[in-house]
Amino acid sequence: MIDPAAAATVESLPSRVQATNLSFFYGDFMALKDINLSVPENHITAMIGPSGCGKSTLIRVFNRMYDLVPRSRAEGEVLIDGENILDPRTDVVGLRQRVGMVFQRPNPFPMSIYDNVAYGPRVLGWKANLDEVVEHSLRQAALWDDVKDRLKRSAMGLSGGQQQRLVIARVLAVEPEVILMDEPASALDPIATLKIEELAQELKKSYTILIVTHNMQQAARASDFTAFLMMNEARYGELVEFGPTAEIFNRPQNKLTEDYITGRFG
Amino acid sequence: MARPLFDSELEEVRAIASRMASLVEEAIRLAMRALLERDADIATAVVEGDEKVNQLHHDLREETFKVIATQAPVARDLRLLMGVQYIGAELERIGDYAVRIAKRARRLADEPEPGPSTLVDLARMGELAEKQVHDVLDAFIRVDPEAATRVAENDDAIDRLYRKTFAEQMSALAADPEHVLATQHLLNVAHTLERIGDRVTNVAEDIVFLDTGRVVELD
Numbered sequence: 281m282i283d284p285a286a287a288a289t290v291e292s293l294p295s296r297v298q299a300t301n302l303s304f305f306y307g308d309f310m311a312l313k314d315i316n317l318s319v320p321e322n323h324i325t326a327m328i329g330p331s332g333c334g335k336s337t338l339i340r341v342f343n344r345m346y347d348l349v350p351r352s353r354a355e356g357e358v359l360i361d362g363e364n365i366l367d368p369r370t371d372v373v374g375l376r377q378r379v380g381m382v383f384q385r386p387n388p389f390p391m392s393i394y395d396n397v398a399y400g401p402r403v404l405g406w407k408a409n410l411d412e413v414v415e416h417s418l419r420q421a422a423l424w425d426d427v428k429d430r431l432k433r434s435a436m437g438l439s440g441g442q443q444q445r446l447v448i449a450r451v452l453a454v455e456p457e458v459i460l461m462d463e464p465a466s467a468l469d470p471i472a473t474l475k476i477e478e479l480a481q482e483l484k485k486s487y488t489i490l491i492v493t494h495n496m497q498q499a500a501r502a503s504d505f506t507a508f509l510m511m512n513e514a515r516y517g518e519l520v521e522f523g524p525t526a527e528i529f530n531r532p533q534n535k536l537t538e539d540y541i542t543g544r545f546g
Numbered sequence: 547m548a549r550p551l552f553d554s555e556l557e558e559v560r561a562i563a564s565r566m567a568s569l570v571e572e573a574i575r576l577a578m579r580a581l582l583e584r585d586a587d588i589a590t591a592v593v594e595g596d597e598k599v600n601q602l603h604h605d606l607r608e609e610t611f612k613v614i615a616t617q618a619p620v621a622r623d624l625r626l627l628m629g630v631q632y633i634g635a636e637l638e639r640i641g642d643y644a645v646r647i648a649k650r651a652r653r654l655a656d657e658p659e660p661g662p663s664t665l666v667d668l669a670r671m672g673e674l675a676e677k678q679v680h681d682v683l684d685a686f687i688r689v690d691p692e693a694a695t696r697v698a699e700n701d702d703a704i705d706r707l708y709r710k711t712f713a714e715q716m717s718a719l720a721a722d723p724e725h726v727l728a729t730q731h732l733l734n735v736a737h738t739l740e741r742i743g744d745r746v747t748n749v750a751e752d753i754v755f756l757d758t759g760r761v762v763e764l765d
Contacts, residue, residue: 497618529620531759542623543549 289524290505293320295359296458296488297342302356304337306349311337313516315356317507319458324480324489326503326525328496330540333509334517335492339460342490343379344372360458377404380451384463386443388435388450393418393427396435396446400454413453420486421449422479441472445479452483459483461491465498477502496541500529508537555613556626560687562606563630566637567683569599571676573644574742578672581651581735582665589655592648599641606634622756629756633686636745636752640679643738643745650731650738657728664714664732671707671739678704678746685753694753697746698764704743711736 297319304312312334319325327335337346344365346352354366365375377400388396397414406413414431418424423445427438435446444464451459461480465473480489480502493499499506506528508521521528521537532538539545573592580589610627613619619627654660678697685693712733719729747765754762 496620500620530624532621538621541620543552 290318290320290522293323295319296321297490298357298359299338299341300357300359302338302341302354302358304334304341304346304354305352307351310516312341313512313518315517315519317519317522319488319490320505321488322484322486323504324484324491324502325505325507326499327490327492327507327509328494328499328540329509329517329520330511330545331494332517333511335507335509336462337517338509339381339462339490339492341366342458342460343376343381344370345381347372377454378456379458379460380454380456381460381462382444382447382451382464385467386440386447388438388443388446390434390436392432393435393438393446394431397449397453400450404454414449417449417453418446420452420483421445422475422482423449439472441468441475444468444472444476448476448479448483456487458488458490461489463492463494466494473498496543500525508532508534508540510536510540549617552613552617552619552623555609555617556623559606559609559613559627559630562602562609563633563637564683564687566599566602566606566634566641567679567686569595569602570637570641570644571679571683573599573641574647574672574676574679577644577647577651578669578676580648581654581672582669584651584655584659586652586655589648589651593645596641596645599638603634603638606630610634621759625756625759629752632752632755633749636749640742640745643742646738647735650735654728654731657731658725660725660728660732661718664711664718667707667711667714668732668736668739671704671711671736674700674704674707675739675742675746678743682746682749682753685750689753689757691754691757694750695764698750701743701747701765704740708736708740 295318299315299317302312302315303310315338327338329335340346341354341358342360342365346354356366357364358366360379363370389399394414397417398410401408401410401413415424418427423442426442435443438446465476468476477498480491483489491499491503503525505523506525507519508528509517510520512518521532521534528537529541532541573595576588577592579585580592610631614627678700681697681700682694685697715729715733719726744765751762751764754760754764
């Protein structure tokens with residue numbers, strides 16, 4: 281159940297990603313059932329829920345990462361810029377440029393810091409001044425001051441938190457619209473975690489951000505909206521409640537949400 | 547998944563607030579008895595007994611901050627802890643009001659005995675105030691916002707008696723200026739009982755908050 285006041289807040293904002301009756305299957309197994317979700321533009325939306333509820337699957341639908349999984353398929357509709365990205369004719373390379381992704385473990389390429397950030401623009405054949413792109417992206421990722429004197433050194437020598445910000449810079453270099461983050465701070469220490477959260481607050485001015493997190497406090501402090509997903513009795517992942525984060529963590533409407541965020545099950 | 551340690555800590559916070567409410571209910575009863583029976587010893591016991599209420603209020607704050615700092619509560623759990631903080635402050639104040647009545651009772655014991663009709667109304671106000679504290683404690687223990695709302699509605703009866711007492715004492719004062727000191731003490735007691743009623747209404751609002759998350763005005 282969605283609180284009408286909270287729903288009004290969500291609906292009053294322009295939507296960047298709009299899922300309608302979205303279901304997802306791994307072979308015969310239905311992982312997500314009838315998801316309806318409007319992700320507000322230039323805000324941070326957190327996805328929370330117990331393991332196996334389908335939250336990671338959901339964000340992987342938004343840039344068609346699931347194409348890599350044999351026998352998987354999505355039904356329904358996901359609109360990004362008015363285009364249904366589930367359509368088989370969608371240019372997935374272009375989609376993944378528009379919808380970037382950051383994973384749980386930092387995954388810099390085994391090359392220099394500079395080349396990591398320049399990688400995307402080079403692959404896409406962009407003619408832009410690469411030095412400018414690299415500096416701009418690293419500045420946006422709040423990493424420039426840390427690395428400006430060692431751009432040619434290996435990215436593997438950076439700390440975990442720096443590597444994760446480098447990966448974010450690499451995503452930013454191809455000028456995405458949406459950034460998907462799957463547990464982006466779970467491998468980081470508390471200080472590096474807070475830096476990533478602060479960075480996300482800056483980035484939302486220019487991008488729409490979705491964060492999957494198991495860390496409830498992170499969802500509470502770092503997101504504007506929260507979606508709670510859960511596996512139902514038939515083991516389908518369902519969207520139980522979605523609304524402004526302050527509402528979800530103060531006055532959740534659904535008892536399942538309340539039980540989950542207060543740690544009474546999960 | 548259950549959280550037994552957390553749940554037992556929340557239970558302790560509730561228990562402290564309940565003990566505070568029981569003590570202030572008893573303090574009102576004894577303060578009024580001291581007043582009506584002109585018993586300075588009972589009045590002194592009420593004044594000294596307030597230390598226990600203050601200590602419990604201190605314990606409540608310590609325990610609440612500890613739970614917030616260590617358990618990162620949200621939603622219903624956080625509302626309970628915040629609501630109990632507000633309720634604790636109101637109960638502490640009600641305890642102070644009982645002390646105020648007890649102190650007036652000590653002074654009144656040295657004054658000429660007031661007329662019976664005034665005391666009847668004051669006694670009735672005292673009973674109502676004590677019952678209000680009792681009922682709101684009951685609503686708190688059962689986390690019953692509807693019962694809390696009914697308690698708040700009953701505050702009107704205390705307000706009506708206060709207005710009646712105030713008018714009568716003013717008339718009495720005009721007719722008999724020699725009793726000005728006693729009249730002033732009695733008016734102060736009546737006003738204090740009226741304030742207790744208002745504080746109980748605040749507690750009722752806090753109970754609605756901790757159950758529903760809605761901030762309401764019940765007066």
